[in-house]
Amino acid sequence: MQKIRSGTLAALLLGGILTPSLAVAAPADSKAIRDAALKDEVAWAFTEGLTTEVGPRPAGTPQEARGREWAVAKLKALGLSNVRAEPYTMAVWARGHEAARIVAPFPQNLALVGLGNSGSTGEAGIEGEVAFFPTIADLVAAPDNAVRGKIAFVGHDMHPTQDGSSYGQFGAARRQGPSIASKKGAIAILIKSIGTDHHRAPHTGVQMWAEGATPIPAAALSVPDAEQLARVVARGKPVRVHLTLVSQNLTDQPSGNVIAEVPGSDPKAGIVVAACHLDSWDQGTGAIDDATGCGIVTAAALQVKKAGTPRRTIRILMAGAEEVGGDGATAYFKAHGAEPHALVMESDFGADRVWRVDFKLPTGHEDLTNRIAAGLAPLGIGAGGQEAGGGADIAPLVKAGAPVIDLQQDGTRYFDLHHTPDDTLDKVDPAQLQQNVAAWSVVLNEVSNASESLGIK
Amino acid sequence: MQKIRSGTLAALLLGGILTPSLAVAAPADSKAIRDAALKDEVAWAFTEGLTTEVGPRPAGTPQEARGREWAVAKLKALGLSNVRAEPYTMAVWARGHEAARIVAPFPQNLALVGLGNSGSTGEAGIEGEVAFFPTIADLVAAPDNAVRGKIAFVGHDMHPTQDGSSYGQFGAARRQGPSIASKKGAIAILIKSIGTDHHRAPHTGVQMWAEGATPIPAAALSVPDAEQLARVVARGKPVRVHLTLVSQNLTDQPSGNVIAEVPGSDPKAGIVVAACHLDSWDQGTGAIDDATGCGIVTAAALQVKKAGTPRRTIRILMAGAEEVGGDGATAYFKAHGAEPHALVMESDFGADRVWRVDFKLPTGHEDLTNRIAAGLAPLGIGAGGQEAGGGADIAPLVKAGAPVIDLQQDGTRYFDLHHTPDDTLDKVDPAQLQQNVAAWSVVLNEVSNASESLGIK
Structure with a gap:
């Protein structure tokens, strides 16, 4: 699979879609979880619900607080474990x-x-x-x-x-x-x-x-x-x-993160973090920034859960206050930074199709990399040669050395909408959203079940 | 040319572009004026100037008045004759x-x-x-x-x-x-x-x-x-x-029309009116509604003027208050309705390409129709089978029986922008604007020079 890993150009020449026959090296459960995730309806329902029933969610405001309440109720209803808000306070700049x-x-x-x-x-x-x-x-x-x-x-x-x-x-x-x-x-x-x-x-x-x-x-x-x-x-x-x-x-306005988990069978194997952010700017309803990200990671974690108890705990982190400086990321790291993080990921770039996967793993994990690349290839995703960097809400974890994988989304139209009144639900393409869920499901499934150490002693 | 007149389907099957060889029946001056108009820069300059230097022009407001002053100065500078504003007063609904x-x-x-x-x-x-x-x-x-x-x-x-x-x-x-x-x-x-x-x-x-x-x-x-x-x-x-x-x-707010002419050689041949409207809604700068229309009719009249003195006077009518009920059209008809109008036309549907021409002429003018159709065919314009209806600013003239020709523009994206804050200059495609000028130049040239009576006794 090294050929795929370095073969981004070849994948692009094939129109970004590799034929299923090239994916025979993928584990059978990657195919099953991918096929199921391509029919996912959770990510859309999450995005539609949060943007409709809460709307804009500026950091440190009552609207963001309503977003947390909504998310906690939704994640509980979806059957996730250890669902809770983790509050903190922050300074807020308020528009007049x-x-x-x-x-x-x-x-x-x-x-x-x-x-x-x-x-x-x-x-x-x-x-x-x-x-x-x-x-x-x-x-x-x-x-x-x-x-x-x-x-x-x-x-x-x-x-x-x-x-x-x-x-x-x-x-x-x-x-x-x-x-x-x-x-x-x-x-x-x-x-x-x-x-x-x-x-x-x-x-x-x-x-x-x-x-x-x-x-x-x-x-x-x-x-x-x-x-x-x-x-x-x-x-x-x-x-x-x-x-x-x-x-x-x-000063001292209430904000908070929302956490939910799919508990793993091996507490010593470390935690896999799947992050997004709940807050948004005030002008739109924060559909692509970042309701879809939260919908994607939630839907993907549920796909893994449905397939059986994973080895590692998958922890969904829906951060607060990403837009204004990362207070949620800081609060999460302060509370949980000392816990063993096997791998961290974030979805915060809309919901257009994933086209490339980038890795930053400890040496000796090439086989895991290859399994993931093989599982993603049928989704038209090439393995890139760039080092993964993560997103703002997991930045302190990445800085502290946590392994990270990036599922790179197509950003061609992202900055048509980013931080404007036009960041609304109608900009989300349900089919591309499902492709995101499938990509995330493949990666979370491989990583949470990997027998490799991922640097956890 | 009857084949072209009834041959819209054939023209569409050819991708809307008829080959020049089908246009041999067109008078030589149609080709010359068309080629010159395709390089026109007046329509763009008019549109850019009005939308930049005046901006929004709501009917019956000081902004509309600035639009009239701007247009009078511009039309004089362009060498048109009998340029003047014709004032009236009107009731105004003012947004708060x-x-x-x-x-x-x-x-x-x-x-x-x-x-x-x-x-x-x-x-x-x-x-x-x-x-x-x-x-x-x-x-x-x-x-x-x-x-x-x-x-x-x-x-x-x-x-x-x-x-x-x-x-x-x-x-x-x-x-x-x-x-x-x-x-x-x-x-x-x-x-x-x-x-x-x-x-x-x-x-x-x-x-x-x-x-x-x-x-x-x-x-x-x-x-x-x-x-x-x-x-x-x-x-x-x-x-x-x-x-x-x-x-x-x-009540009683000042508004007005702006008139400019290319004087014809035969005062008994009647007037050809080329209309648009100067007012706009308040949210955008009224680029496609209707600065482009005024730019197109001005540029086309100048193309005819450049080719020589036409038989008929071409009268540009830049109406006021089209958006709110047609006070300008009413005022024009009251002042000029009794004058002999040989033909009336209006451009008020943006600046995307003209794709069809419709006619409403007295019987016995098939040869003129055919000459116009032949002159327009190289621009990818088919002759439609529908009866022309004109626009709001010439509606009283059409109702009174004036012959009319419509150059139908592509409206596919018009209602993405119409009456919104997004009606701004960046939405105008200069190449399509020039195609409009070319189409208008061909028609104004044919009609203003036609030896036919066009119903004028």
Whole structure:
């Protein structure tokens, strides 16, 4: 199976779908569990239920708390064990009224959304002249006096990528832009949404103020609005914008993780964590970010349970507060980091098809890798040559050395929707969701039943 | 050419593109004007300029007035004659603050937009129980006591159609739904947006209160929000919604039409009207509705002018207030209805490619019809068998008997965008816009130079 492992190109040339005859090396139970999971209805029901009956679930809010209650009840009803919420408290940035308009030379409204931890303008708002920087590099290179006292406006030219890598590259405008602008003396910053769509749906997202940076109002324009403002700027006349970005900072708000388990037969074999996050941004109903992830890991754990008691305990971690800095991940690691984690995984990139599997396992586990690759090949999933990295909610575990497997999803349309009002149920394709459940079921089945040590002494 | 006229099916089988060899019957100047128009840059510049430098242009507002000033200056700069605004006054429904939320059983916000002439809830808003009707027919059939005191919520299942006909069929929920609900005693009405997209961008639009119907608050939910509310209703528990739809009614507000001409050599040959509308809804910048239409007719008139003085005067009519009832069309007809109109046309369906031409001409003009069909065939346009009907801004002229030609545009994606915040410049395809200009140039050239009488004595 080494050929498959290094054979991503061959898999792609076959249209991503390997014929079943190539999968004869897979254990019989991989085929059975895969076939059953391709008919799964749990992931859809979970996603539909959470997004409909709870809706948006911002971290540290009563809506997130309703999400936890909903998930605990649902996971119990589905027959999982040790279901409970694990509470913690956190600081919360709370969005208030937001609006923007071009005052001169061409008066008109702009669609925007505040970024997490934005400074507040107060209800009266602020007005200033726009200083445009086509890219974040242009802002970095600008002398302070080109920014001081102005509203910095930062563009970019982000395009969709299957692996989502353009988010990492172009997201710097959101992550670092506000602090850079603040240090250069800007009174506010507007960025072009870190998104690949052309809808009036601005993309929010968190940003953290760098050491020494004073919070200033910080917001993202929708892509069409950013293009419009750039056209207005290109006319060459001074452009003045009025911004209202009201927000407040709250302390000690309740949040929490939700845990559920499929108990294993061998307590010494370590735990397999299947993670997702329950919180969402406030604009949409958090369907692809990340109700589907929670639906996928729940459905897959139930597929393994249905096939019999696994050797290892599968622990579902539905983290809180992923969107705003990972308070849930930190709380989980504080409570459970010392327990033996045989393997950790996360689903947090929508519900479009898995196209690649990446591994980070201790040496000597090539046979397990090959079994997994063989089990995934009939789903059109190639084994990649990149090292798995996990997701935000398992990051502390990965950093501490836990083995990790990534089931990479197709991200081509993910950043059309990510963190916008458009992250809603209608964007989820039930057939691709089922392919995700099948991939996860194969991997959880192999890993939870593996006779290998996975580094557990 | 009779074969082409009745040969729409054959044209479609050829992929909509007839080979140039079939166009040999076209006059040489049709080919020249078509080739020049396919390189047109005026329509794009007009559309980009109006949407950027003016933006939204609601009827009877200062923004619409800025649109008129902009258009007058632009048309003069382009070298057109007799350029002027023709003012009138009108009643205006003015949108205020709008918001909605599900109060119970699953609290969450809903994205909605008020419909034209909606009643106002006042700032405090109203709350009521939802009565769901999957289609307008279900609302019509419902006994009054199923609606009285409730918020009627009307769905539909509209899909895209190339000819836009589903708008006529499903639009009844917007046009008649509010009056029907009011007469049955509803305290408000929500409709699923008359749209074919899945974005959180609700579609507004005008509705007129029927004789005897008391105005009630009336709004459209975005398609995803309507689907969400329907799912909530399907849970079987009473659903309560809070609505804030603030609006006011103003009288005697200034509006107006803008007129420009390419003067013809024969004043007795009658006028050819090329119409569009300058106003737009307030949510977007009115790019496809109808800045492109004004760009197309302007560019085409200039192409004819460039080829020489036409026999007939071409009069560009950029109407005001099309979106809210056609005050501009009424004012034009009142001022100019008695003048001899040889032929009238309108572009008001976006800027995607023209695929069909329809005619309504006096008998005995088959040769002109054939010349036009031959000139359009190289652009992939088939001659349809349906009778042309014109658009809203020329409706009084058509009703009075003016000959009319329709260049039918592809409406497949038009109702994804129509009357939403997403009607912005980025939705316009420059190449398809040029195909429109070419089609219009061919027709205006043939009609304005035709030796036929076109009914003018």
